[in-house]
Amino acid sequence: MSDSTSHTLAPQRRSPGFGLGLRTAHYNDFLSGPQPVDWLEIISDNFLVEGGKPLRMLDTFRRDYPMAMHGVAMSIGSAQGLNLDYLKKIKALVRRVEPMWVSDHLCWTGPSGRSLYDLYPLPYTEECARLLVDQIRQAQDVLERRLVVENVSSYLRFSASGQTEWDFLAHVAQEADCELLVDVNNIYVSSVNHGFDPLVYLRAMPRDRVRQIHLAGHANNGDHIIDTHDHPVAPEVWALYAQTCLLFGPTATMIERDDNIPPLVELLEELQQARSIAAQHGALPIELHPHAAATPWATAFVNPAPGRSINAPALDAIQNVMANAVLGPQLPEAVPAALDTPGPLPAPRGLAIYHNAYRARLAEVLADIFPKTVLYVGSDHFDELARAYVEQQAPDGGPLNGYGHRFAEHLGRVYPDHPVLRELAELEWALRSVFDAADEATWQLADIQAQGVEACLTQWPVLHPTVRFLEMRTTALAIWKAIDADEEVAPAQALEQPLPLIVWRQGLQPHFSSLDADEAGFIQALQQPGHSIERVTEQRLETQQLKDPQLLAAWLQQWWSNGFLHRSMPMTMTMIPTTAVDVPDPSRPIELAHAG
Numbered sequence: 001m002s003d004s005t006s007h008t009l010a011p012q013r014r015s016p017g018f019g020l021g022l023r024t025a026h027y028n029d030f031l032s033g034p035q036p037v038d039w040l041e042i043i044s045d046n047f048l049v050e051g052g053k054p055l056r057m058l059d060t061f062r063r064d065y066p067m068a069m070h071g072v073a074m075s076i077g078s079a080q081g082l083n084l085d086y087l088k089k090i091k092a093l094v095r096r097v098e099p100m101w102v103s104d105h106l107c108w109t110g111p112s113g114r115s116l117y118d119l120y121p122l123p124y125t126e127e128c129a130r131l132l133v134d135q136i137r138q139a140q141d142v143l144e145r146r147l148v149v150e151n152v153s154s155y156l157r158f159s160a161s162g163q164t165e166w167d168f169l170a171h172v173a174q175e176a177d178c179e180l181l182v183d184v185n186n187i188y189v190s191s192v193n194h195g196f197d198p199l200v201y202l203r204a205m206p207r208d209r210v211r212q213i214h215l216a217g218h219a220n221n222g223d224h225i226i227d228t229h230d231h232p233v234a235p236e237v238w239a240l241y242a243q244t245c246l247l248f249g250p251t252a253t254m255i256e257r258d259d260n261i262p263p264l265v266e267l268l269e270e271l272q273q274a275r276s277i278a279a280q281h282g283a284l285p286i287e288l289h290p291h292a293a294a295t296p297w298a299t300a301f302v303n304p305a306p307g308r309s310i311n312a313p314a315l316d317a318i319q320n321v322m323a324n325a326v327l328g329p330q331l332p333e334a335v336p337a338a339l340d341t342p343g344p345l346p347a348p349r350g351l352a353i354y355h356n357a358y359r360a361r362l363a364e365v366l367a368d369i370f371p372k373t374v375l376y377v378g379s380d381h382f383d384e385l386a387r388a389y390v391e392q393q394a395p396d397g398g399p400l401n402g403y404g405h406r407f408a409e410h411l412g413r414v415y416p417d418h419p420v421l422r423e424l425a426e427l428e429w430a431l432r433s434v435f436d437a438a439d440e441a442t443w444q445l446a447d448i449q450a451q452g453v454e455a456c457l458t459q460w461p462v463l464h465p466t467v468r469f470l471e472m473r474t475t476a477l478a479i480w481k482a483i484d485a486d487e488e489v490a491p492a493q494a495l496e497q498p499l500p501l502i503v504w505r506q507g508l509q510p511h512f513s514s515l516d517a518d519e520a521g522f523i524q525a526l527q528q529p530g531h532s533i534e535r536v537t538e539q540r541l542e543t544q545q546l547k548d549p550q551l552l553a554a555w556l557q558q559w560w561s562n563g564f565l566h567r568s569m570p571m572t573m574t575m576i577p578t579t580a581v582d583v584p585d586p587s588r589p590i591e592l593a594h595a596g
């Protein structure tokens with residue numbers, strides 16, 4: 001690892017122009033032809049997957065647009081230290097994307113290596129500043145580049161804070177030698193919630209370290225604002241952006257929209273507004289505000305050495321108080337003293353915002369993963385089920401799209417007499433989990449015709465790593481299909497015989513097929529270590545479980561056609577279809593007829 005002091009990147013003042021956050025809702029627009037955006041920002045965490053459509057789309061778009069990487073889970077202010085595995089994954093993605101810069105937030109996201117999937121504010125104390133400086137430098141050493149750090153919006157402040165957020169942020173940036181992503185909307189949101197002048201904040205930012213600007217919409221509730229990213233940019237934020245242009249000059253600017261996502265053309269109109277404002281305000285003289293490092297408070301700090309372990313009990317205690325208040329099933333009757341600060345948004349209401357947002361966010365994630373279960377039980381009841389699951393099942397810190405892995409079990413426990421719900425959710429989870437599983441080569445009929453069948457019959461592992469098995473004992477599959485076809489759903493019934501089902505991904509698209517019992521038994525036997533098709537065939541012929549070898553021939557034809565036999569050879573790009581105009585939709589898996 002290099003010494004952080006060896007980073008020689010000069011602060012970047014050249015702006016690449018005006019960008020948008022890349023969202024799946026706009027994939028087809030970007031695939032259909034060039035769009036008038038100068039660059040794209042990706043949410044890094046959405047691409048920390050093994051394969052499938054997300055990475056294929058990423059590579060496709062990267063060929064056409066410069067990119068910035070923006071993360072939400074580095075938790076750079078965690079008193080528990082950095083997650084090195086996460087940083088390594090980000091670094092691997094950096095190698096793939098070769099972004100213009102890498103950003104994350106000046107915040108923490110959860111206690112003790114877990115993530116609560118929110119961007120929680122930090123106390124502005126000397127202790128916290130030291131930890132941030134140390135951890136930003138560690139992250140920069142791992143990433144071998146400067147980190148770009150964004151200010152977050154907030155609904156709470158900490159009684160331990162002895163500095164303003166702007167002085168704190170400017171000081172940390174100076175001492176850590178990082179760059180800044182100034183989110184103008186976040187400044188505005190916090191200025192209303194906490195009662196400060198947003199221009200004072202902007203003027204305190206060290207201009208030479210500002211690499212990027214975010215603009216976004218919010219929900220104004222009169223006496224406080226929630227940073228929802230589900231509205232167009234508000235007039236007050238546009239006005240503040242004009243001031244930002246005057247202060248910082250030409251700076252990469254981007255519209256963030258994360259919910260209630262409109263057609264691309266509407267975001268392009270907003271981006272054009274940003275261009276116009278920048279053109280009107282970007283060339284005027286700039287009076288630089290001195291860096292926070294010049295203040296007496298800041299100079300009291302000493303640069304910590306990279307990798308130095310910092311004992312931060314006070315920060316740790318504050319973060320535990322906050323985490324317990326969020327995770328507890330009920331809000332605490334009295335707001336903990338560490339969180340109780342005066343301001344326009346009283347601490348109890350601020351805490352309630354974080355408490356409720358945690359549950360709403362995870363319930364939304366579950367609704368996204370289990371859309372047909374939502375339709376089957378109704379969105380209100382699904383929300384109740386999801387929130388009960390959230391209370392029982394805190395996230396483990398892994399990717400958010402893995403949060404639903406025990407939801408089907410939960411439904412089974414809640415409704416032991418209605419197993420159809422569990423089976424419906426199991427099917428949806430299987431279809432979702434194969435979506436971004438690893439890319440591996442498969443045997444195709446053309447390979448067999450060209451090379452013969454020997455290698456396919458004798459290799460192990462046999463099955464593609466995306467293969468999942470399910471066993472339906474109810475009419476859950478028929479219900480799934482009826483919902484998918486928007487047809488009337490028949491009442492759930494028990495099946496006379498269990499129905500084996502195989503789920504896998506072919507190319508970018510999840511597939512499923514029912515199996516007869518003999519075929520299912522054969523395929524499942526292939527999962528045992530070292531059990532090639534040849535070996536399982538010999539065993540099953542001996543035991544009379546396979547009575548007719550011709551049946552195997554028919555199965556093989558189907559399996560090659562379906563593409564779920566793993567091919568033990570290095571993947572080459574020629575094996576992957578390169579045309580991506582027809583974007584597969586993970587919510588519309590393909591059913592293939594079973595081979596039996």
Ligand SMILES: [Fe+2]
Binds near residue numbers: 186256
């Ligand atoms: Fe932002």
